[in-house]
Amino acid sequence: MGATPYSLVYGMDAVLPVELRIPSQRVMMEAGLPEFEWAQARYQELHMIDEKRLKVLYHVQRYQRLVEKAFKKKVRIRDVKKGDLVVKFDRAPVYDHRGKFRPNSLGPFIVNEVLFGKAVRLLDQNGETSTEPINLDQLKKYYA
Template identity: 70%
Template sequence: MTETYKDWLNKLPYALWAYRTSIRSSTGVTLYSLLYGMEDVLLVELRIHSLRVMMEANLLESEWAKARHEELQMIDEKRLRALYHFQGYQRRIERAFNKKVRVRDLKPGDLGIYSYKK
C-alpha cells in the first residue's frame, strides 16, 4: 500500500488516540486518565490478554464495582497532583522566559526605537 498525503483522514483517529494516551510534560499524566480516572486499555491488551485485563476478568462483580468506586474517589487526588505539576511547569517556563527579557527604562515622551525626527 502506498501512503500519500491524502491518507491523513484514515490515520487521524490513531493520531488522536496517541495524543490522548501519551503523558503530557505539563501535567505528568495522560489526558485520558484525567478525563476517565484510569489508564486506557489498548486493544492489543484485549486480544493478547495482559495481566491487568486478566486480573480484572477474574474479579467478582461486587469486587470490581468496589475497585471502580475507589478509583473514582482517587480521581480528584490525581487531578490535583496534575494541577500542581502543571503549576510547577508554568513556573519553569516563566523563569526561562524572564531570563531573556531586557528591562528598559522608559520616560514619558519616549518612543523607544521608533522615535521620529522632525
C-alpha cells in the first residue's frame, strides 16, 4: 500500500521532535518557505550546531581539568631510593584464622634496585632478592 501505520491511523506522516527543532526539507515544504530561505535557515542551524559542539567540548575539557586538579590533591608522591626500608601491602585474599585482625603488610624490605616505570626490586632481611619487580603503589616507607 505504501503507507505507514501512523499515516493510516492519523491521516498524516509522523514528524519527529528533532525535525521541529532542526527543520527538515519536508517540514519546510509544508510550511511553504521557498527553497532559498530553507537552505539559508538550514545552513544557519548547521552553523549553530558546530558552535554548540565547541561549547560542549570546552565544558568537558574544563570539567576534566577540575577532576584532574581534585585527584592530584590527594596523590602522594612515593619517592624511594636504593637502600630505603619499605613495607609491602599484603592484598592477597589468603585464608587466615585471625580474620580481620591479620597484618595487612609484610616486611620490612630493603630497596635493592629502582626500575624505570615506578617499580622496584626488593631485598628481604635475609638478603634474598625478589625475582619480580613491585610497583610503588604497593609499598610504603618504613621508619625504624
